[in-house]
Amino acid sequence: MRIRLDKNEMFKPPPKEIIDPVKESIENINRYTPQVKVEELIGLISDYTKVPQDSIILSSASDILIKEFIYLFARNRQIIIADPTFILITNTAQKTSSPLLKIRLREPEFKISLEQFIDEINKPTMIVFDNPNNTTGSLLLNKKDVKTVLENENVIFLIDEAYFEFSKISYVNLLIDFPNLAIVRTLSKSFGLAGSGIGYILCGDVIKRKFIGLEIMLPYPSVVAAINALHNLDYMKKYIKEIEQEKKRIVTSVSKMGITVFPSYTNFILMKTGIENISQKLLKQKIYVHDVSEQLSSEYIRVTIGTEKENDYFLRYIEQLTKS
């Protein structure tokens, strides 16, 4: 048995209402994606986010959008990111020639306080935070602090809300007042569409204009999957409820084993196990969890909430490891 709890994917596929139209769309795979379908998808994202259609940039997967955003705005700016953060953010920021400032997140809260970097943003700065943070599951900044940062005109601020549907915390309503804010989201996590790779940025006109030329042809089955997912929001809400229940069960179980868990606003949990090279040891049982040894240390792991059966399997082996 091979258990994949390393990529923060949804634990089961979307329902029939989404899968069947995708299967049908394959029949037309010889055709480019009809523009009318792309427009329909943008309309649905607009309804879902309450953001006007002309403030939406659509792309295949949010990864591409994050990378592109960093490359577009890095010039003549320093970059501020959290440490740890989504590894793609770190890797992309390191590839630019801009000075990079990382803000260390400290356990147990793994939060950022304004005091840590407010003196640093008196020069042109791009800030890229994932909120909730991918690695720790924490919420980095509160709304008041986000506003204070955005009031500084030196700052261009990208917030990655990949896990918004789990945290239910968003800064979308700040877009109207702050043209220096952009929010990136994905349908890969809570909608269970990781394989279709649809992501979008919500932003004002000034930022959107910079993206002209990035029009990416989205695969038709992906567009169909996204359209139908947004027509059927209830399944996503139901899946999240199931995840929350399983999350509670896992937290209770591993806490009894003496493992430290940190509050998570996502579909994964960061655990401090006290066992060195824990991810390698789980791998021997074909249990894949995310190895965060490069960001924290080898006793930490990030574990995606899986199916009940997968979670049981994980709990059984981690308990064995804590006892050995």
Place this chain on the structure above:
Amino acid sequence: MKKIGLLINPIAGMGGSVGLKGTDGDIYKRAIKMGAQPITPKRLNELLFKLENKEDIFFLVAPGKMGADIIKNKGFKFSTIGEIGKDTSAEDTKRIAKIMMEENIDLLIFCGGDGTARDIFDAIGLKKPVVAIPSGVKMFSSVFALNPRAAAEMVDVFVKGTDTQEKEVLDINEDSFRKGILDSRLYGYLKVPNVKRLLQSGKIGSKINKTAAENKVEIADHVIENMKDDILYLMGPGTTVKAITDALNLPKTLLGIDAIHNNKRVGEDLNEEGILRLLDKYNNVEIIVSPIGGQGFIFGRGNKQLTPKIISKVGKENIKIVATADKMKGLMCLRVDTGDIKVDDILKGYTKVIIGYKEELITQIEC
């Protein structure tokens, strides 16, 4: 087949159970009188029990209670090397480690505490990698594995093939330690196998770590690019700071404080008095230090020459901290213990650490 040296300090750790805080010098005799039992054989047994690649290892083992008594009859391939008397001492550790090195071992496993680590450093320096099984009363040196099981994993990883990294050996003053004072200085470095994680297939491809040596070169490039004429730089101990002077083609006292000015070394292995004399001569001074001791101390461990008086004169804003990203990832904060609470308080708060070329980390200094 790897040739691995193996020696234990049979008296290491015996002072702990009887509250003696160490067995340096003749203290161990007191420990024995007080009923202390040997600890290191058990620790070595734990490592041997956990080794997975024993078929691929040939051990060169110190005689009798320094190793051979423990490894025999357990199915390991080994031969005994060197001679010891009834009582063992630091000299035995050093002599046998040297013989093992002359026999061209690939790795040396030793078991003991900070004192044993110092003896091993004296004998082999950075010439051969080591795996250190913690078994002493004092184990402040970061060279030690977390426990014997982790040490066994390190040996297995080494046998399969890996690179090495340098870890610190600290010298703790045992008399002070018994009085509850942690008086440490950086004694040297030993090389340990780098336990790399197995790479899992990641969505975007995991970042492969730079080596520590590459990271130090990047840090040096960043620091040098921002160096200014007419500033006196007080260069703290350690290999990260030394990478900067290496890049400048200047000599550096690895474990001491040197001063450089306009690309020339103007002070070597300075003490407080020497530094204060330079501070009188130069108006603009910066201190460049790296956290020491695995606990994140930037002042007060390993660089006591930088006294509170000097730190106050130079000023918090003129202190540059450098550290490899690998060292920083294990540190939730930095610490200071200058010996003057007022100076410690001034140093507290958020600070930036240079962790790469144009790459800094904001972290907190706590006391």
